[in-house]
Amino acid sequence: MKRRTLLNLVPALACPGAIAQPTRRTAPLEKRIPSSGEEIPAVGLGSWITFNVGNDRVARANCAEVMRNFFAAGGRLIDSSPMYGSSQGVIGEGLQKIGSPRQLFSADKVWTSSGGAAQVEASRNLWRVPRFDLLQVHNLLAWDKQLPLLQAMKAEGRVRYVGITTSEGRRHREIEEIMRGHRIDFVQLTYNPLDREAEQRLLPLARERGIAVLANRPFREGALLRDLRRHALPAWAAEIGCASWAQVVLKFIVSHPAVTCAIPATSQVAHVRENMAAATGLMPEEAMRQHIAAHLAKL
Amino acid sequence: MSEWWTYRLSDFLMFSPSTYWRLVEHYNRDVWPLHFLTIAAGAILLWWVAAQRPAAETVVAAVLAPMWLWVGWAFHWQRYAPINWAAVYLAMAFALQALLFAVAALAKGGDVQPAGPLVRTCGLALAAIGVLLYPLIALAAGRPWSLSEVFGVMPGPTAMGTWGLLLLAGQPHRQWLAVIPALALLAELATRWAFQG
Numbered sequence: 001m002k003r004r005t006l007l008n009l010v011p012a013l014a015c016p017g018a019i020a021q022p023t024r025r026t027a028p029l030e031k032r033i034p035s036s037g038e039e040i041p042a043v044g045l046g047s048w049i050t051f052n053v054g055n056d057r058v059a060r061a062n063c064a065e066v067m068r069n070f071f072a073a074g075g076r077l078i079d080s081s082p083m084y085g086s087s088q089g090v091i092g093e094g095l096q097k098i099g100s101p102r103q104l105f106s107a108d109k110v111w112t113s114s115g116g117a118a119q120v121e122a123s124r125n126l127w128r129v130p131r132f133d134l135l136q137v138h139n140l141l142a143w144d145k146q147l148p149l150l151q152a153m154k155a156e157g158r159v160r161y162v163g164i165t166t167s168e169g170r171r172h173r174e175i176e177e178i179m180r181g182h183r184i185d186f187v188q189l190t191y192n193p194l195d196r197e198a199e200q201r202l203l204p205l206a207r208e209r210g211i212a213v214l215a216n217r218p219f220r221e222g223a224l225l226r227d228l229r230r231h232a233l234p235a236w237a238a239e240i241g242c243a244s245w246a247q248v249v250l251k252f253i254v255s256h257p258a259v260t261c262a263i264p265a266t267s268q269v270a271h272v273r274e275n276m277a278a279a280t281g282l283m284p285e286e287a288m289r290q291h292i293a294a295h296l297a298k299l
Numbered sequence: 300m301s302e303w304w305t306y307r308l309s310d311f312l313m314f315s316p317s318t319y320w321r322l323v324e325h326y327n328r329d330v331w332p333l334h335f336l337t338i339a340a341g342a343i344l345l346w347w348v349a350a351q352r353p354a355a356e357t358v359v360a361a362v363l364a365p366m367w368l369w370v371g372w373a374f375h376w377q378r379y380a381p382i383n384w385a386a387v388y389l390a391m392a393f394a395l396q397a398l399l400f401a402v403a404a405l406a407k408g409g410d411v412q413p414a415g416p417l418v419r420t421c422g423l424a425l426a427a428i429g430v431l432l433y434p435l436i437a438l439a440a441g442r443p444w445s446l447s448e449v450f451g452v453m454p455g456p457t458a459m460g461t462w463g464l465l466l467l468a469g470q471p472h473r474q475w476l477a478v479i480p481a482l483a484l485l486a487e488l489a490t491r492w493a494f495q496g
Contacts, residue, residue, distance in 0.1 A: 054381035085382045
Protein backbone atom coordinates (compact mmCIF):
# COMPACT_ATOMS: atom_id res chain seq x y z
CA MET A 1 0.00 0.00 0.00
CA LYS A 2 1.32 3.42 -0.88
CA ARG A 3 2.19 5.71 1.99
CA ARG A 4 -0.28 8.31 0.81
CA THR A 5 -3.08 5.76 0.65
CA LEU A 6 -2.26 4.61 4.16
CA LEU A 7 -2.24 8.19 5.42
CA ASN A 8 -5.61 8.77 3.79
CA LEU A 9 -7.10 5.80 5.56
CA VAL A 10 -5.79 6.48 9.04
CA PRO A 11 -8.23 9.25 10.05
CA ALA A 12 -11.21 7.29 8.78
CA LEU A 13 -10.13 4.17 10.69
CA ALA A 14 -9.31 6.02 13.86
CA CYS A 15 -12.28 8.34 13.83
CA PRO A 16 -15.14 7.12 11.63
CA GLY A 17 -17.51 9.77 12.90
CA ALA A 18 -15.04 12.55 12.26
CA ILE A 19 -17.53 14.70 10.44
CA ALA A 20 -19.89 14.80 13.40
CA GLN A 21 -17.18 16.31 15.58
CA PRO A 22 -14.66 17.81 13.17
CA THR A 23 -11.20 18.41 14.51
CA ARG A 24 -9.67 21.43 12.91
CA ARG A 25 -5.88 21.44 12.72
CA THR A 26 -5.65 25.13 12.01
CA ALA A 27 -8.69 27.10 11.06
CA PRO A 28 -8.66 28.12 7.38
CA LEU A 29 -8.65 31.75 6.41
CA GLU A 30 -12.20 33.06 6.27
CA LYS A 31 -13.37 35.91 4.07
CA ARG A 32 -16.46 38.08 4.27
CA ILE A 33 -19.38 37.98 1.89
CA PRO A 34 -19.82 41.75 1.50
CA SER A 35 -23.61 41.73 1.12
CA SER A 36 -24.20 39.98 4.45
CA GLY A 37 -20.99 40.05 6.46
CA GLU A 38 -21.08 36.25 6.73
CA GLU A 39 -17.63 34.67 6.60
CA ILE A 40 -16.75 31.56 4.64
CA PRO A 41 -13.46 29.65 4.27
CA ALA A 42 -11.32 30.98 1.44
CA VAL A 43 -10.97 27.57 -0.21
CA GLY A 44 -14.02 25.65 -1.40
CA LEU A 45 -14.61 22.57 -3.51
CA GLY A 46 -15.53 22.54 -7.20
CA SER A 47 -17.12 19.55 -8.91
CA TRP A 48 -16.59 20.07 -12.67
CA ILE A 49 -15.37 16.76 -14.17
CA THR A 50 -14.07 15.33 -10.89
CA PHE A 51 -17.48 14.48 -9.41
CA ASN A 52 -19.08 13.46 -12.72
CA VAL A 53 -18.52 9.74 -12.22
CA GLY A 54 -21.94 8.43 -13.24
CA ASN A 55 -23.09 5.23 -11.59
CA ASP A 56 -19.61 4.02 -10.63
CA ARG A 57 -20.12 2.99 -6.99
CA VAL A 58 -16.42 3.00 -6.09
CA ALA A 59 -15.89 6.45 -7.57
CA ARG A 60 -19.03 7.79 -5.87
CA ALA A 61 -17.79 6.50 -2.51
CA ASN A 62 -14.43 8.14 -3.18
CA CYS A 63 -16.17 11.48 -3.84
CA ALA A 64 -17.92 11.13 -0.48
CA GLU A 65 -14.51 10.64 1.15
CA VAL A 66 -13.23 13.77 -0.58
CA MET A 67 -16.17 15.69 0.88
CA ARG A 68 -15.67 14.13 4.32
CA ASN A 69 -12.06 15.30 4.35
CA PHE A 70 -13.04 18.69 2.96
CA PHE A 71 -15.41 19.33 5.86
CA ALA A 72 -13.02 17.83 8.39
CA ALA A 73 -10.41 20.38 7.25
CA GLY A 74 -12.85 23.22 7.82
CA GLY A 75 -14.24 23.54 4.29
CA ARG A 76 -17.79 24.73 3.64
CA LEU A 77 -18.54 25.85 0.07
CA ILE A 78 -19.21 23.20 -2.59
CA ASP A 79 -20.02 24.40 -6.10
CA SER A 80 -21.81 22.51 -8.87
CA SER A 81 -24.17 22.94 -11.82
CA PRO A 82 -26.86 21.05 -13.74
CA MET A 83 -24.37 21.15 -16.61
CA TYR A 84 -21.91 18.91 -14.72
CA GLY A 85 -23.46 15.55 -15.62
CA SER A 86 -23.94 13.36 -12.56
CA SER A 87 -22.04 15.69 -10.18
CA GLN A 88 -25.08 17.05 -8.35
CA GLY A 89 -26.40 13.56 -7.58
CA VAL A 90 -22.93 12.44 -6.49
CA ILE A 91 -22.73 15.41 -4.12
CA GLY A 92 -26.20 14.71 -2.72
CA GLU A 93 -25.44 11.04 -2.12
CA GLY A 94 -22.07 11.90 -0.58
CA LEU A 95 -23.54 14.54 1.73
CA GLN A 96 -26.11 12.09 3.00
CA LYS A 97 -23.45 9.42 3.48
CA ILE A 98 -21.30 11.67 5.65
CA GLY A 99 -24.21 12.88 7.74
CA SER A 100 -25.39 16.03 5.95
CA PRO A 101 -22.82 18.41 7.51
CA ARG A 102 -24.51 21.51 8.84
CA GLN A 103 -21.59 23.71 7.84
CA LEU A 104 -22.27 23.09 4.14
CA PHE A 105 -22.50 26.21 1.98
CA SER A 106 -24.26 24.92 -1.13
CA ALA A 107 -23.55 26.78 -4.36
CA ASP A 108 -25.30 25.68 -7.52
CA LYS A 109 -26.37 27.21 -10.81
CA VAL A 110 -29.26 27.58 -13.15
CA TRP A 111 -28.34 26.61 -16.71
CA THR A 112 -31.28 26.78 -19.04
CA SER A 113 -32.96 29.27 -21.32
CA SER A 114 -36.41 28.46 -19.88
CA GLY A 115 -37.87 26.56 -16.96
CA GLY A 116 -35.33 27.84 -14.47
CA ALA A 117 -37.52 27.22 -11.41
CA ALA A 118 -38.09 23.58 -12.35
CA GLN A 119 -34.38 23.08 -12.93
CA VAL A 120 -33.48 24.59 -9.55
CA GLU A 121 -35.98 22.28 -7.87
CA ALA A 122 -34.55 19.25 -9.68
CA SER A 123 -31.05 20.31 -8.62
CA ARG A 124 -32.15 20.77 -5.01
CA ASN A 125 -33.58 17.25 -4.99
CA LEU A 126 -30.31 15.87 -6.33
CA TRP A 127 -28.32 17.71 -3.66
CA ARG A 128 -30.84 16.59 -1.00
CA VAL A 129 -30.75 19.99 0.71
CA PRO A 130 -33.71 22.04 1.97
CA ARG A 131 -32.51 25.08 0.02
CA PHE A 132 -29.41 26.39 -1.69
CA ASP A 133 -27.20 29.00 -0.09
CA LEU A 134 -26.13 30.42 -3.44
CA LEU A 135 -27.65 30.16 -6.91
CA GLN A 136 -25.81 31.55 -9.91
CA VAL A 137 -26.71 32.06 -13.56
CA HIS A 138 -24.33 29.67 -15.31
CA ASN A 139 -22.23 31.36 -17.99
CA LEU A 140 -24.83 34.13 -18.24
CA LEU A 141 -27.20 31.78 -20.09
CA ALA A 142 -30.49 33.69 -20.44
CA TRP A 143 -29.40 35.86 -17.52
CA ASP A 144 -32.06 38.47 -18.26
CA LYS A 145 -34.69 35.81 -17.47
CA GLN A 146 -32.90 33.79 -14.82
CA LEU A 147 -31.45 36.57 -12.67
CA PRO A 148 -34.89 38.05 -11.88
CA LEU A 149 -36.07 34.53 -11.06
CA LEU A 150 -33.20 34.01 -8.61
CA GLN A 151 -33.73 37.43 -7.07
CA ALA A 152 -37.41 36.63 -6.57
CA MET A 153 -36.42 33.35 -4.91
CA LYS A 154 -34.05 35.25 -2.64
CA ALA A 155 -36.84 37.69 -1.68
CA GLU A 156 -39.01 34.69 -0.77
CA GLY A 157 -36.22 33.19 1.34
CA ARG A 158 -35.74 30.20 -0.97
CA VAL A 159 -32.08 31.01 -1.56
CA ARG A 160 -29.71 33.18 0.47
CA TYR A 161 -27.48 34.65 -2.23
CA VAL A 162 -27.60 35.11 -6.00
CA GLY A 163 -24.81 35.49 -8.52
CA ILE A 164 -23.56 35.10 -12.08
CA THR A 165 -20.70 33.10 -13.54
CA THR A 166 -18.27 33.09 -16.40
CA SER A 167 -15.00 31.31 -17.07
CA GLU A 168 -11.74 31.69 -18.96
CA GLY A 169 -12.16 35.42 -19.44
CA ARG A 170 -15.30 35.23 -21.55
CA ARG A 171 -17.94 37.98 -21.67
CA HIS A 172 -16.23 40.19 -19.10
CA ARG A 173 -17.84 43.31 -20.57
CA GLU A 174 -21.32 41.86 -20.04
CA ILE A 175 -20.35 40.65 -16.56
CA GLU A 176 -19.21 44.17 -15.74
CA GLU A 177 -22.50 45.65 -16.95
CA ILE A 178 -24.48 43.25 -14.77
CA MET A 179 -22.26 43.95 -11.78
CA ARG A 180 -22.88 47.66 -12.24
CA GLY A 181 -26.58 47.51 -13.03
CA HIS A 182 -27.96 44.70 -10.87
CA ARG A 183 -27.90 43.74 -7.23
CA ILE A 184 -25.96 40.48 -7.02
CA ASP A 185 -24.14 38.91 -4.09
CA PHE A 186 -21.57 36.81 -5.96
CA VAL A 187 -19.68 36.76 -9.21
CA GLN A 188 -17.75 33.67 -10.31
CA LEU A 189 -14.87 34.04 -12.73
CA THR A 190 -11.54 32.54 -13.67
CA TYR A 191 -8.56 33.82 -11.73
CA ASN A 192 -5.11 32.33 -11.12
CA PRO A 193 -1.48 33.51 -11.46
CA LEU A 194 -1.62 33.10 -15.24
CA ASP A 195 -5.21 34.17 -15.93
CA ARG A 196 -5.27 37.65 -14.42
CA GLU A 197 -7.56 39.58 -16.74
CA ALA A 198 -10.07 39.98 -13.90
CA GLU A 199 -7.56 42.14 -12.02
CA GLN A 200 -8.05 44.94 -14.52
CA ARG A 201 -11.72 45.74 -14.01
CA LEU A 202 -13.83 42.99 -12.44
CA LEU A 203 -12.00 42.46 -9.16
CA PRO A 204 -11.77 46.20 -8.37
CA LEU A 205 -15.43 46.55 -9.35
CA ALA A 206 -16.40 43.67 -7.05
CA ARG A 207 -14.77 45.47 -4.13
CA GLU A 208 -16.42 48.74 -5.07
CA ARG A 209 -19.88 47.19 -5.43
CA GLY A 210 -19.60 44.81 -2.45
CA ILE A 211 -19.80 41.61 -4.48
CA ALA A 212 -18.19 38.38 -3.31
CA VAL A 213 -15.90 36.61 -5.82
CA LEU A 214 -15.58 32.88 -6.43
CA ALA A 215 -12.43 32.02 -8.40
CA ASN A 216 -12.89 29.04 -10.70
CA ARG A 217 -10.31 27.05 -12.71
CA PRO A 218 -7.50 27.84 -10.23
CA PHE A 219 -5.37 25.11 -11.78
CA ARG A 220 -6.69 25.38 -15.35
CA GLU A 221 -8.36 21.99 -14.92
CA GLY A 222 -5.07 20.55 -13.70
CA ALA A 223 -3.05 21.61 -16.75
CA LEU A 224 -1.25 24.33 -14.78
CA LEU A 225 -0.12 21.90 -12.10
CA ARG A 226 0.97 19.34 -14.70
CA ASP A 227 3.19 22.02 -16.24
CA LEU A 228 4.51 23.24 -12.89
CA ARG A 229 5.33 19.70 -11.74
CA ARG A 230 8.28 19.72 -14.13
CA HIS A 231 9.89 22.49 -12.07
CA ALA A 232 11.27 22.34 -8.55
CA LEU A 233 9.34 24.27 -5.92
CA PRO A 234 11.37 27.44 -5.26
CA ALA A 235 12.78 28.11 -1.80
CA TRP A 236 10.57 31.18 -1.31
CA ALA A 237 7.48 28.94 -1.34
CA ALA A 238 8.33 27.83 2.19
CA GLU A 239 8.31 31.47 3.31
CA ILE A 240 4.55 31.59 2.73
CA GLY A 241 3.97 28.12 4.12
CA CYS A 242 3.64 26.28 0.82
CA ALA A 243 4.70 22.67 0.40
CA SER A 244 3.44 22.31 -3.18
CA TRP A 245 2.73 24.24 -6.34
CA ALA A 246 -1.01 23.82 -5.74
CA GLN A 247 -0.66 25.70 -2.47
CA VAL A 248 1.37 28.48 -4.11
CA VAL A 249 -1.37 28.96 -6.70
CA LEU A 250 -4.20 28.87 -4.17
CA LYS A 251 -2.50 31.26 -1.76
CA PHE A 252 -1.91 33.65 -4.66
CA ILE A 253 -5.62 33.57 -5.51
CA VAL A 254 -7.19 33.84 -2.08
CA SER A 255 -4.78 36.54 -0.92
CA HIS A 256 -6.26 38.96 -3.45
CA PRO A 257 -8.43 41.27 -1.35
CA ALA A 258 -11.43 40.97 -3.68
CA VAL A 259 -11.43 37.16 -3.87
CA THR A 260 -13.75 35.49 -1.40
CA CYS A 261 -13.18 31.83 -2.21
CA ALA A 262 -11.26 29.69 -4.70
CA ILE A 263 -13.00 26.49 -5.80
CA PRO A 264 -10.47 23.86 -6.89
CA ALA A 265 -11.98 20.54 -7.97
CA THR A 266 -10.37 17.26 -7.12
CA SER A 267 -11.21 13.58 -6.84
CA GLN A 268 -8.32 12.82 -4.49
CA VAL A 269 -8.43 12.96 -0.71
CA ALA A 270 -4.75 13.91 -0.49
CA HIS A 271 -5.34 16.85 -2.82
CA VAL A 272 -8.37 18.19 -0.96
CA ARG A 273 -6.31 18.20 2.23
CA GLU A 274 -3.46 19.93 0.44
CA ASN A 275 -5.87 22.50 -0.97
CA MET A 276 -7.48 23.20 2.38
CA ALA A 277 -4.07 23.56 4.00
CA ALA A 278 -3.38 26.38 1.54
CA ALA A 279 -6.06 28.41 3.32
CA THR A 280 -4.15 28.20 6.59
CA GLY A 281 -0.99 29.87 7.82
CA LEU A 282 0.78 32.77 6.18
CA MET A 283 -0.59 34.55 3.13
CA PRO A 284 1.58 36.36 0.57
CA GLU A 285 1.75 40.14 0.66
CA GLU A 286 1.27 42.11 -2.56
CA ALA A 287 4.97 42.13 -3.44
CA MET A 288 5.14 38.35 -3.05
CA ARG A 289 1.97 37.97 -5.11
CA GLN A 290 3.59 39.89 -7.94
CA HIS A 291 6.68 37.74 -7.56
CA ILE A 292 4.59 34.54 -7.78
CA ALA A 293 2.81 35.72 -10.92
CA ALA A 294 6.07 36.80 -12.58
CA HIS A 295 7.81 33.56 -11.64
CA LEU A 296 5.02 31.34 -12.97
CA ALA A 297 4.73 33.36 -16.17
CA LYS A 298 8.41 32.71 -16.86
CA LEU A 299 8.22 28.93 -16.38
CA MET B 300 -23.10 30.00 -27.47
CA SER B 301 -21.34 33.34 -27.42
CA GLU B 302 -17.62 33.77 -28.11
CA TRP B 303 -17.66 30.22 -29.53
CA TRP B 304 -14.25 30.73 -31.13
CA THR B 305 -12.65 30.87 -27.67
CA TYR B 306 -13.67 27.28 -26.86
CA ARG B 307 -11.37 24.29 -27.30
CA LEU B 308 -12.61 20.77 -27.90
CA SER B 309 -11.46 19.80 -24.41
CA ASP B 310 -13.75 22.48 -22.93
CA PHE B 311 -16.68 20.26 -23.85
CA LEU B 312 -15.26 17.18 -22.16
CA MET B 313 -17.24 16.96 -18.94
CA PHE B 314 -15.72 13.76 -17.54
CA SER B 315 -12.20 12.49 -17.04
CA PRO B 316 -10.65 9.86 -19.31
CA SER B 317 -10.29 7.57 -16.28
CA THR B 318 -14.03 7.83 -15.58
CA TYR B 319 -14.77 6.98 -19.21
CA TRP B 320 -12.49 3.95 -19.25
CA ARG B 321 -13.87 2.67 -15.96
CA LEU B 322 -17.31 2.93 -17.53
CA VAL B 323 -16.14 0.89 -20.54
CA GLU B 324 -14.59 -1.69 -18.24
CA HIS B 325 -17.78 -2.09 -16.22
CA TYR B 326 -19.90 -2.22 -19.37
CA ASN B 327 -17.70 -4.94 -20.88
CA ARG B 328 -17.94 -6.90 -17.65
CA ASP B 329 -21.73 -6.49 -17.50
CA VAL B 330 -22.43 -7.69 -21.04
CA TRP B 331 -19.77 -10.42 -21.21
CA PRO B 332 -19.78 -12.79 -23.17
CA LEU B 333 -21.96 -10.95 -25.67
CA HIS B 334 -18.71 -9.98 -27.40
CA PHE B 335 -18.30 -13.46 -28.93
CA LEU B 336 -21.78 -13.33 -30.43
CA THR B 337 -21.37 -9.87 -31.97
CA ILE B 338 -17.89 -10.58 -33.35
CA ALA B 339 -19.15 -13.89 -34.79
CA ALA B 340 -22.13 -12.11 -36.37
CA GLY B 341 -19.82 -9.45 -37.78
CA ALA B 342 -17.40 -12.04 -39.15
CA ILE B 343 -20.23 -13.94 -40.87
CA LEU B 344 -21.50 -10.68 -42.38
CA LEU B 345 -18.00 -9.86 -43.56
CA TRP B 346 -17.67 -13.26 -45.23
CA TRP B 347 -21.18 -13.03 -46.70
CA VAL B 348 -20.57 -9.70 -48.43
CA ALA B 349 -16.92 -10.42 -49.37
CA ALA B 350 -17.99 -13.70 -50.98
CA GLN B 351 -20.82 -11.85 -52.74
CA ARG B 352 -23.46 -14.22 -51.38
CA PRO B 353 -27.10 -13.54 -52.40
CA ALA B 354 -29.18 -10.79 -50.77
CA ALA B 355 -26.10 -9.45 -48.97
CA GLU B 356 -27.63 -5.99 -48.64
CA THR B 357 -30.73 -7.38 -46.91
CA VAL B 358 -28.73 -9.62 -44.60
CA VAL B 359 -26.42 -6.71 -43.62
CA ALA B 360 -29.37 -4.42 -42.84
CA ALA B 361 -31.23 -7.14 -40.91
CA VAL B 362 -28.25 -7.96 -38.68
CA LEU B 363 -27.08 -4.38 -38.13
CA ALA B 364 -30.53 -3.05 -37.11
CA PRO B 365 -30.66 -4.79 -33.70
CA MET B 366 -26.95 -4.11 -33.14
CA TRP B 367 -27.39 -0.35 -33.50
CA LEU B 368 -30.45 -0.43 -31.28
CA TRP B 369 -28.52 -2.37 -28.64
CA VAL B 370 -25.44 -0.13 -28.64
CA GLY B 371 -27.61 2.99 -28.49
CA TRP B 372 -29.63 1.66 -25.58
CA ALA B 373 -27.07 -0.31 -23.56
CA PHE B 374 -24.09 1.99 -24.00
CA HIS B 375 -25.27 5.50 -24.82
CA TRP B 376 -28.56 5.57 -22.96
CA GLN B 377 -27.85 3.41 -19.93
CA ARG B 378 -24.14 3.97 -19.28
CA TYR B 379 -22.82 7.01 -21.13
CA ALA B 380 -25.71 9.45 -20.61
CA PRO B 381 -25.17 9.78 -16.83
CA ILE B 382 -21.74 11.35 -17.44
CA ASN B 383 -22.44 13.01 -20.79
CA TRP B 384 -25.84 14.57 -21.42
CA ALA B 385 -25.10 14.64 -25.17
CA ALA B 386 -25.18 10.83 -25.15
CA VAL B 387 -28.97 11.00 -24.96
CA TYR B 388 -28.92 12.44 -28.49
CA LEU B 389 -26.44 9.80 -29.60
CA ALA B 390 -28.78 7.13 -28.27
CA MET B 391 -31.62 8.63 -30.29
CA ALA B 392 -29.42 8.75 -33.40
CA PHE B 393 -28.49 5.08 -32.93
CA ALA B 394 -32.19 4.18 -32.57
CA LEU B 395 -32.92 6.08 -35.79
CA GLN B 396 -30.12 4.21 -37.55
CA ALA B 397 -31.63 0.92 -36.34
CA LEU B 398 -34.97 1.99 -37.77
CA LEU B 399 -33.35 2.87 -41.11
CA PHE B 400 -31.70 -0.55 -41.26
CA ALA B 401 -35.00 -2.23 -40.39
CA VAL B 402 -36.72 -0.37 -43.21
CA ALA B 403 -33.84 -1.22 -45.58
CA ALA B 404 -34.11 -4.89 -44.65
CA LEU B 405 -37.84 -5.01 -45.23
CA ALA B 406 -38.08 -2.75 -48.28
CA LYS B 407 -37.49 -4.24 -51.67
CA GLY B 408 -36.87 -0.96 -53.46
CA GLY B 409 -33.53 0.37 -54.64
CA ASP B 410 -30.82 -1.04 -56.79
CA VAL B 411 -27.69 -2.65 -55.47
CA GLN B 412 -24.72 -0.40 -56.21
CA PRO B 413 -21.98 -2.80 -57.31
CA ALA B 414 -18.70 -1.82 -55.73
CA GLY B 415 -15.65 -1.12 -57.87
CA PRO B 416 -12.21 -2.49 -56.89
CA LEU B 417 -11.23 0.62 -54.94
CA VAL B 418 -14.52 0.80 -53.02
CA ARG B 419 -14.36 -2.95 -52.33
CA THR B 420 -10.82 -2.62 -50.98
CA CYS B 421 -11.78 0.31 -48.76
CA GLY B 422 -14.92 -1.49 -47.62
CA LEU B 423 -13.00 -4.66 -46.86
CA ALA B 424 -10.37 -2.75 -44.89
CA LEU B 425 -12.90 -0.76 -42.85
CA ALA B 426 -15.04 -3.83 -42.16
CA ALA B 427 -12.02 -5.92 -41.15
CA ILE B 428 -10.76 -3.21 -38.80
CA GLY B 429 -14.20 -2.54 -37.31
CA VAL B 430 -15.24 -6.15 -36.88
CA LEU B 431 -11.97 -7.96 -36.18
CA LEU B 432 -9.07 -5.64 -35.40
CA TYR B 433 -10.63 -2.83 -33.35
CA PRO B 434 -10.29 -4.65 -30.01
CA LEU B 435 -6.53 -4.79 -30.56
CA ILE B 436 -6.32 -0.98 -30.46
CA ALA B 437 -6.71 -1.14 -26.68
CA LEU B 438 -3.70 -3.43 -26.42
CA ALA B 439 -1.65 -1.28 -28.79
CA ALA B 440 -2.49 1.75 -26.63
CA GLY B 441 -1.30 -0.09 -23.53
CA ARG B 442 -4.77 -0.72 -22.15
CA PRO B 443 -5.87 -4.14 -20.87
CA TRP B 444 -8.28 -6.49 -22.68
CA SER B 445 -11.03 -5.44 -20.31
CA LEU B 446 -11.04 -2.03 -22.04
CA SER B 447 -11.29 -3.44 -25.55
CA GLU B 448 -13.91 -1.95 -27.83
CA VAL B 449 -15.81 -4.61 -29.71
CA PHE B 450 -18.08 -4.51 -32.79
CA GLY B 451 -21.74 -4.60 -31.81
CA VAL B 452 -20.91 -3.61 -28.23
CA MET B 453 -19.16 -0.24 -28.47
CA PRO B 454 -20.07 2.60 -30.88
CA GLY B 455 -16.66 3.13 -32.52
CA PRO B 456 -16.09 -0.34 -34.01
CA THR B 457 -19.80 -0.70 -34.77
CA ALA B 458 -19.77 2.49 -36.83
CA MET B 459 -16.53 1.63 -38.62
CA GLY B 460 -17.61 -1.96 -39.36
CA THR B 461 -20.95 -0.68 -40.61
CA TRP B 462 -19.27 1.67 -43.06
CA GLY B 463 -17.16 -1.16 -44.43
CA LEU B 464 -20.10 -3.54 -44.77
CA LEU B 465 -22.24 -0.90 -46.51
CA LEU B 466 -19.51 -0.31 -49.07
CA LEU B 467 -18.90 -4.01 -49.66
CA ALA B 468 -22.56 -4.94 -49.91
CA GLY B 469 -23.30 -2.22 -52.45
CA GLN B 470 -26.20 -1.26 -50.21
CA PRO B 471 -29.01 0.63 -51.97
CA HIS B 472 -29.34 4.19 -50.58
CA ARG B 473 -26.10 3.60 -48.71
CA GLN B 474 -25.34 7.33 -48.70
CA TRP B 475 -28.30 7.79 -46.32
CA LEU B 476 -27.42 4.80 -44.23
CA ALA B 477 -23.84 6.03 -43.83
CA VAL B 478 -24.63 9.46 -42.33
CA ILE B 479 -25.21 8.47 -38.70
CA PRO B 480 -22.27 6.00 -38.62
CA ALA B 481 -20.04 8.81 -39.95
CA LEU B 482 -21.31 11.18 -37.24
CA ALA B 483 -20.81 8.47 -34.62
CA LEU B 484 -17.21 8.02 -35.75
CA LEU B 485 -16.66 11.78 -35.64
CA ALA B 486 -18.03 11.89 -32.09
CA GLU B 487 -15.62 9.08 -31.13
CA LEU B 488 -12.67 10.85 -32.69
CA ALA B 489 -13.59 14.16 -31.02
CA THR B 490 -13.80 12.48 -27.61
CA ARG B 491 -10.42 10.78 -28.03
CA TRP B 492 -8.89 14.02 -29.24
CA ALA B 493 -10.27 15.84 -26.22
CA PHE B 494 -8.75 13.13 -23.98
CA GLN B 495 -5.34 14.30 -25.19
CA GLY B 496 -6.14 17.72 -23.69
